[in-house]
Amino acid sequence: MKPRTLFEKVWDRHVIDQEKGKPAILYIDLHLIHEVTSPQAFEGLRLNGRKVRRPDLTVATMDHNVPTANRNLPVTDGTSAKQMDTLAQNCRDFGIRLYDLHDPGQGIVHVIGPELGLTLPGKTIVCGDSHTSTHGAFGSLAFGIGTSEVEHVLATQCLQQLKPDTMEVHVKGSLPPGVTAKDVILALIAKIGTDGATGTVIEYTGEAIRNMSMEERMTVCNMSIEAGARAGMVAPDETTFRYLEGRPFAPKGEAFERAKEDWLELRTDEGAVYDRRVELDASQIAPQVTWGTSPGMGTAVTGRVPDPESFPTETEKKSAKRALEYMGLTPGTPMTEIPLDRVFIGSCTNARLEDLRAAARVVKGRKVNPRVRAMVVPGSQQVKRQAENEGLDRVFLDAGFEWRESGCSMCLAMNDDTLKEGERCASTSNRNFEGRQGRGGRTHLVSPMMAAAAAIEGHFVDLRNWNPED
Amino acid sequence: MEAFTKHTGKVVPLDRANVDTDQIIPKQFLKRVERTGFGQYLFYNWRFDMNGNPDPEFELNREEYAGGTILLTRTNFGCGSSREHAPWALLDFGFRVVIAPTFADIFYNNCFKNGILPIRLPEKTVDTLFQRIETKETRTLTVDLEETRISDGNGFTTDFEVEPYRRYCLLNGLDDIAITLQKEEQIHSYEENIPQYYRIEKEQGV
Numbered sequence A: 001m002k003p004r005t006l007f008e009k010v011w012d013r014h015v016i017d018q019e020k021g022k023p024a025i026l027y028i029d030l031h032l033i034h035e036v037t038s039p040q041a042f043e044g045l046r047l048n049g050r051k052v053r054r055p056d057l058t059v060a061t062m063d064h065n066v067p068t069a070n071r072n073l074p075v076t077d078g079t080s081a082k083q084m085d086t087l088a089q090n091c092r093d094f095g096i097r098l099y100d101l102h103d104p105g106q107g108i109v110h111v112i113g114p115e116l117g118l119t120l121p122g123k124t125i126v127c128g129d130s131h132t133s134t135h136g137a138f139g140s141l142a143f144g145i146g147t148s149e150v151e152h153v154l155a156t157q158c159l160q161q162l163k164p165d166t167m168e169v170h171v172k173g174s175l176p177p178g179v180t181a182k183d184v185i186l187a188l189i190a191k192i193g194t195d196g197a198t199g200t201v202i203e204y205t206g207e208a209i210r211n212m213s214m215e216e217r218m219t220v221c222n223m224s225i226e227a228g229a230r231a232g233m234v235a236p237d238e239t240t241f242r243y244l245e246g247r248p249f250a251p252k253g254e255a256f257e258r259a260k261e262d263w264l265e266l267r268t269d270e271g272a273v274y275d276r277r278v279e280l281d282a283s284q285i286a287p288q289v290t291w292g293t294s295p296g297m298g299t300a301v302t303g304r305v306p307d308p309e310s311f312p313t314e315t316e317k318k319s320a321k322r323a324l325e326y327m328g329l330t331p332g333t334p335m336t337e338i339p340l341d342r343v344f345i346g347s348c349t350n351a352r353l354e355d356l357r358a359a360a361r362v363v364k365g366r367k368v369n370p371r372v373r374a375m376v377v378p379g380s381q382q383v384k385r386q387a388e389n390e391g392l393d394r395v396f397l398d399a400g401f402e403w404r405e406s407g408c409s410m411c412l413a414m415n416d417d418t419l420k421e422g423e424r425c426a427s428t429s430n431r432n433f434e435g436r437q438g439r440g441g442r443t444h445l446v447s448p449m450m451a452a453a454a455a456i457e458g459h460f461v462d463l464r465n466w467n468p469e470d
Numbered sequence B: 001m002e003a004f005t006k007h008t009g010k011v012v013p014l015d016r017a018n019v020d021t022d023q024i025i026p027k028q029f030l031k032r033v034e035r036t037g038f039g040q041y042l043f044y045n046w047r048f049d050m051n052g053n054p055d056p057e058f059e060l061n062r063e064e065y066a067g068g069t070i071l072l073t074r075t076n077f078g079c080g081s082s083r084e085h086a087p088w089a090l091l092d093f094g095f096r097v098v099i100a101p102t103f104a105d106i107f108y109n110n111c112f113k114n115g116i117l118p119i120r121l122p123e124k125t126v127d128t129l130f131q132r133i134e135t136k137e138t139r140t141l142t143v144d145l146e147e148t149r150i151s152d153g154n155g156f157t158t159d160f161e162v163e164p165y166r167r168y169c170l171l172n173g174l175d176d177i178a179i180t181l182q183k184e185e186q187i188h189s190y191e192e193n194i195p196q197y198y199r200i201e202k203e204q205g206v
């Protein structure tokens, strides 16, 4: 048999029909839904008198709109409340499991899928959300879809898909202390651009990826979409199995052992070819900070704000100029001299337990700079409880951080957590687009440790040689 | 979905690269539970200032481009969030065609589901079009999906490529859910063989 890549193996297992010149019809093992991109899909089903084919393989949560302040108060924003009520009603009507605002399992969809063990190697997983790529960290094929496709999956449990190309991102060597998975993915995007992987599914390989925990792999896969990729994948291994064993929806006992054997086949065969290939050297990566309004506009923390004239093409020059205007930055400014107003530790990229632990280690015994307002928004209720059991909430609160309820929060600022015009924020989220965190707000993407140190100092620091005064 | 065969309309140039879906339709407008009514919020933060007054400089507000139905823009259009509200807003505003050197995958796909035709043209051709609009040589374009050809009736003509199946669906305004539902037998037999460990039982979980 012809050697195949990890992606091809998972793809092949799910093609139920492939006519020549047409897209494949792909079976979907898990469909995750949330309040923002699903209402119109259910409306479509009703209009056409269709049912949800597999309510059992559909799981819903509320995350994008939810308030992160006190959960016992009613949701004050009427339109958000309506969207959540609509989801609850749809789930009742169609018999779909829902983790609602008051459920101990609630959280950001890409955080709860893995922690509940719904995300398993070899599955096809879709969600009306581009960061569905996160779940690929387990060797599943997971990608974001639009609302029409949400409706398609609800009605048929299948999708029509043209087969994407493959791209290998090989990260060799090991990461220096102070450099994290977030820095790897930011460095990759800075290198290949926000459309560098368009039309492809990335597989991450190499020693640096193998040595990562599941949470780190999720951070990397999460931002594959920011490089333009449909999905990111990592072949499952012992790290994956250790993470999954004992999770509520993961198979148990003997069934787990059988599954494991099957999952071990999910690796790229010797001699299989990818359509494209990029290599990074982990040992050469420095902590990253973005300076612009696209995730590819980033540099090492030791770098400076670039001069728009230094870019090769007219279009890039223009983009950089516009970005610097929006960001209120002057070319040549060292990244470490940019003063900050806000710090946000949260989002499906970096709000898992390990992220909070890493940030807490930096914060412990120190105080947030008085100029800065800093908040931590755990990715899920479970992450929040675990963190509280470890006393991380105290570490953050004592330092002057706010400690919130779980949700997307200021990653996209659909709830009350927003930047004001002109406010500058170090954020562990994934998008620094204009207005993403609030109209006129300025976002710099960084790792949780970088964000934590920035909160203490009031500006970015190079973690690798940071010696706080106190 | 409305079928798309041939369309003639005014071109609106948007000379920016990497326009993300957060710009096309900012998140504060994603709270509607309907598919309609998004046009008024298209490019909201660029069209209107903080006080809700139109920015006269922004292309969509310029009188010469009023009523435009074809958007001409730069690489990687529609990147970022998967929100289908982006094509809904474009369509509701009146756009039927978007021309760019490249599109982000999810947005590109979402367009076809809504009767919008996204056309990839080589960077050079897009440059030429921007120049011709600047000099007013090109004002309108006719986009013929059957012939896969674009012309401005004033000396500019180019062919474009689109995946044959997508073209076929758009030309006929096909409902692809109905197409997949015809595969009931295959879906059913696939489901019989799904590994036990991928099943999700009622009593499982938390």
Ligand code: SF4
Residues within 6 Å of the ligand: A063, A064, A108, A109, A110, A129, A131, A347, A348, A349, A407, A408, A411, A412, A429, A430
């Ligand atoms: S945390 Fe941000 S990126 Fe992740 S699902 Fe929520 S809004 Fe999307």
